[in-house]
Amino acid sequence: MGAKQRALSQGRIWSWVAMGGPLGLLLVLFLVYPVGQLLLLSIHNDSGFTLAQYRQLFASSVYVDVLLITLKISLVTTLVCVVTGYPIAYLISVVGKERKATLLFWVLLSFWTSFLVRAFAWIVLLGRNGVINKLLLSLGIISSPANLLYNFGSVLVGMVNALLPLAVLTMLSVMENIDRNLPRAAATLGARPGMAFWKIYFPLSLPGVAAAGIMVFVTAIGFFIVPALLGGRRDTMITQLIIDQIQQTMNWGFAGAISVLLLFVVLIVFAAYDRLLGLSTMTGSAAARKPEPSRLSEPLAKVGDVLLTVLGTISDAIISLLPSRRRDRNPDQPGLGLQAFVWTMLLIISLPTVLMIPLSFGKGGLNWPPQGFTLHWYETVLASPVWTQAMLRSLMVGVGTGLLAMLIGTPAAFLLVRSDIPGKGAWLAFILSPIVVPRMIIAVGLFYVFANIGLVGSAFGLILGHTVVAVPYVVMTMMAVLRNYDTRLDHAASSLGARPFATLRHVTFPILGAGMMSSFLFAFATSFDELTIALFATGGLNATLPKQFWDEVTLQVSPVIAAVSTCLFIFMGLLIFTAERLRRRAAAR
């Protein structure tokens, strides 16, 4: 190998370092190190190695019970989200452009509305004087207000509301890549609608179902907002135990031990998923287009095939029993039953937050129906320096996170898509790991590290922490954009005499602009809505908006919060609307 070639390859390695280095450094310093520290604390005390924390963890059944409850809530949530989310994603993937945009808007609005706002809305809705109780009373179904809150049911409703949009969007990304000619081909080959669905469409959508399942499950297992706000004492989840250990007793070692347990469960879930379906189905649209041959063994595949045939036969039997379906409707038109179901679900996940709006202008507190009209609650918010400062701080941290995540995430995406760097799969897994590791563990680890270097309570620390959890989304978005980008345009530019930098400035970036803008907004919104890290890293001072919201709502349920919720809801609505407009304008070009 000539010296020139060696120099060239050395130059290439330097460019890899320049592009991927910042992101690698960030993740090592603010993900690997803090989480490692926390895990280390669980087996280490002043006198050296110890398993005392783990002995305590398994000494009584208290903690194991909490783990079981956590698993139960997460599992049921996942099941409900996937089953009800599937028809929604299906409808969105088959309807025309206009209606798709409408449906997607409501899913996205719900997706981007803060977990806190949605959980709070359910508190109000399900309360003793809430809409549901008032409705049931007026219909004469019950004679005195029922206790709808603080039980397993209310937690489940809140969790499903929180995670259904995620399930829909995950499944949608796979369904959109299913060739619509396939079910039609099945029809011409003699498959009735039910059979065509179960034998052709459903197996092809399975990677999406699996990805949605694991995303929802892993998110649910690390959740604390909904169970804390909507659950009773029997619905405590494992993450709340960690919060208690830190906030009440500062017991780092025990918090570390619980974290290990949580992480362990998550890793088992991922390992099982990988065994069954392969993790590659999760990471890229490329995988979805080219499904791997099932790794299920032959007899298992046979059983699956028989099962699908049975399902298809049953569906077709049911369809043929349905009274006088209009036969001459367009075969591609989705059924009315499906449409009704989807709109009902979208109503259920959007309505609570929408009902918050009239209540925030009411004089009579949060009781339904709202009485009178007043701007008092909004005046209270704006007159309170605590709220206004929290808002400003959230905006600042959000913009900072958006910029930082975009600045270090975009080059990394370039590196993963364009370069021939070895071990791409491993790099991608590393970059996406902040999504996999439960947020609570990252938050507690960061708190520990920040406390040692004096970053607690600073905006900079918060930006760093938020960037860690936002950057995977930026990388994924930019990778998708880059994969669709026609590199021949760059070649054309350079053949026309543009130097590399000029090519970037005049050709690449203008075309990628919309993608970069949307990944910025994604990172901004992630930070703007982030509570877990803020819960600790703000150190009780300098609260962000979600932190302030959390402090208030755990203290008392007041109409002031309804006013803040309304503001947040409208702000997010406008943001999505703008992002969508930007995206469409870019697409139309």
Next chain:
Amino acid sequence: MVSSSLRILGLSKRYGDFVALAPTSLDVAKGEFLTLLGPSGSGKTTLLSLIAGLAHPDEGQILVDDADVTHSPAYARDIGVVFQNYALFPHMTVEDNIAFPLKMRKVSEAEARRRTMEALETVRLPHVAKRFPRELSGGQQQRIALARCIVYRPAIILMDEPLGALDKKLRDQMQLEIKRIHRELRTTIIYVTHDQEEAMTMSDRICLMNAGAIEQLGTPEDLYFRPRSVFVADFLGESNLLSATVRDVDAHGLDIALAAQAAPSRAVGNGAQFAAGEPIKVMVRPQNLQVATAGAGGLTGRLVDVMISGSLTRLYIAPEVAGLPQLVAAYPTRSGSAPHEIGQLVSLAWNPADAVAIRDDGGR
């Protein structure tokens, strides 16, 4: 093999304000190979979808062997479709793909396996049975799509631009293959393409469509030699179209006057009725336009360009007379054939039997 006739009566389809198919009637005989030809947006794919049952007509009827199937769902029609992008099921092996229609018809497993292998033999790919579609080349996928369609012996097979994604050589080969299978199975085939050469090569009859309606229906010879409209003349093969006026009509042809040239000339009709004084277009195919050195009489023009494209040499000539478009003449390429000098004057002539009169419809 079973084969059915197809009758279409007043079939139409709109999407909003857009007329995808104006009321259209068409008869296809048992075992016929009919091609729907036309530019994109001409309604040929719409017509195909309606026949397959993948879209529903606004009006009209579809009869298969005189039985009304207009309101039957696609799965009950017994019409096979070969899709443009093949639509092979990516999660099934080749074998399972081909056996799928048999399974839907509850054919026994042993019988299904036998017929699957038979279909694979027919398309000459018996060794790929266990592979997945993505492991095959485009041409192989095309054959599998064909095998999946013929395996259940549908009475009518519809093909939607099945060779569109293949390169020229493979396309020529597959054309022969499809013709062979058609001969062997004697199935009725309705074939959609926008490639006029493909249509000419393969079809018993061509149905040329334009703007959602049938422009002309007939044998390839009919369409090529007796185009009914300027559009047909233009779409099928190359043509020179000259404006002219009818002077007289007799039993053998027409006396005409070419525009901007007093000299009278003769042309044959395309089957339509002409009246004296009517403005017409006269079509002369390039291979029928004879080019000689200037002075031989007839039309004179200046040679603009010479192009050799393989077996044919094309001469582009700008007539000296105002009001006539640039003309093209073609003759077989021979080595050492006299070089034509660009810019030189030439005279043009043609046999009156090769000049076809077409009603001047403005060339919609």
